[in-house]
Amino acid sequence: MRMTKLPDLQTAIIISEAGGPEVLQPAQMTLPQPGAHQVLIRVVAAGINRHDCLQRAAGIHHDGNPVPGLEASGVVVALGPGVTELDIGAPVMALLQGGGYAEYALADVALTMPVPEGLSMTEAAAVPEALFTAWWNFFFLMQLRPDEFALMHGGTSGVGHLALQAMSGLGYSVLATCGSADKVAAAKRFGARNAFNYNDTELAMKVLDATGGQGISALLDVSAGAHLDADLEMMAPDGRIAHLSGGGALSVPLKKLMAKRISITGSLLRPLALARKTEVAQMIRRDVWPLLGTQVRPALAAVLPLSDAAQAHREMGKGHHIGKIVLAVSD
């Protein structure tokens, strides 16, 4: 293992117990050691995701890591065995297996990418989780093709706003729904071919119109099926719906599913095998990375210091933000 001189201890934010934002507490911890094909990153910024809030509410043991945080930007400070792709000092952004709310975090080198020229380190921290989520769901789980229409419920969310930019930048036709007129307008600015308020009673008809009657072939749902009736109506034959959020039981009318051969599925990104995440990373690196900093740039709704992680979770909970909330950890 090659490394620079590092402190023995670091400050991290831990989930001290299951509960509200106030259970996020600073703690002194030893630095993690990079294993095979891992790097240690001195964190510059860490992205906040809805998953972190669910993890916090569920408690410390929910995800096997008391430190939340699924993405970060930073500088490589130590290389584990077998790492040849990166050098000490490289500015990177990475999808993490937790641990991002900290001064130092481990990353698999396969899920680590150089920070593109046109992005600040703070912006870079807001990129990985959104792109991995969108790419895994649309291109691997739902196998979206360029001649099909995609739709995202929550077009201004962390995932939504970046996916809209990246997918429309690559020529895909993506529509979005949002919960307010402001967010509808923002989703269009982010590249949505069209955007609608998901409370519109004529939602399905308007979406179908916007696709020239073709319908939606791949739909990413963060609403736990809140709009399923409209969804099934707006779907094209052989359409796929992927769920990102759990909720309770979804009541699925089988005949409607069968009539259009619609499939309903869902997934969690975090427990996905490294080999699969690596495939997703390769596709992102090839297709999206070249657009980052020019056509694709995360919107930062708020940047708060690491010590204000609890406040960041409060902002997430309100849901008024457009884009990403990020923790600034070091310069």
Add this chain to the structure above:
Amino acid sequence: MRMTKLPDLQTAIIISEAGGPEVLQPAQMTLPQPGAHQVLIRVVAAGINRHDCLQRAAGIHHDGNPVPGLEASGVVVALGPGVTELDIGAPVMALLQGGGYAEYALADVALTMPVPEGLSMTEAAAVPEALFTAWWNFFFLMQLRPDEFALMHGGTSGVGHLALQAMSGLGYSVLATCGSADKVAAAKRFGARNAFNYNDTELAMKVLDATGGQGISALLDVSAGAHLDADLEMMAPDGRIAHLSGGGALSVPLKKLMAKRISITGSLLRPLALARKTEVAQMIRRDVWPLLGTQVRPALAAVLPLSDAAQAHREMGKGHHIGKIVLAVSD
């Protein structure tokens, strides 16, 4: 159009109105004319399917053809424009777009196959719908791979008993469930790697055990989700469930779907585009046809004359039969 000398009128069984088996009535009708790439078949035997009973209950306009019947065997008596694959006098079996309960029926030549040497004409009538249903669902909709386990609810049904023979004959590992000990034993004889009573409270555990813990990757459900809790428990990660029967609303626990990335879908064979059915036919012709009459042979639960179509529907309704019920139309 080339043809032999044919009568002007034929006897067919029509759905005289929506209702019970008694609404199936004989009627005199003109013979249909083969269009491009169609053949006219003098029907020797016609298979009965559950779909026919649903069509009858729903009434004459449900499927656009007052004559039920999705499959038949017979002899080619007229060729439509463009037919070069078959000659007058060829003994064939075919998947039909309705119209099988009749002395003469139209078939698309792409969905018509020669009757294999080892099968009687009556047996041949019981083959097409079951194989097309099984192959479309398992190999196209669910993309079953040879290293995965499949399961069929209803292992002794018309579809089930033939699919078990054909798929196990080709080396696939298929399990089945049935509603009685007799049917469980029959399913094993048909080639199920293992079979269980679907009312067994330990169904999921027993199925998982029978797969060495791997779980089921492709599940064909004719029960409208009656066993969904057990299904989700016995599925492998990335498993697919396909529904053949409508029923009401299926209550799907989203978290369980997401945890294993299970997808739930369904389809109807009849409205599927001809181009797709043709692809299914090509795979069946290549893989299964060579096994027909030796390793794969339909079980005939009952053979009744065309005039007893109502009685055939009564037998279907009871659900005690193992295998197929067939109408004998001519010699």
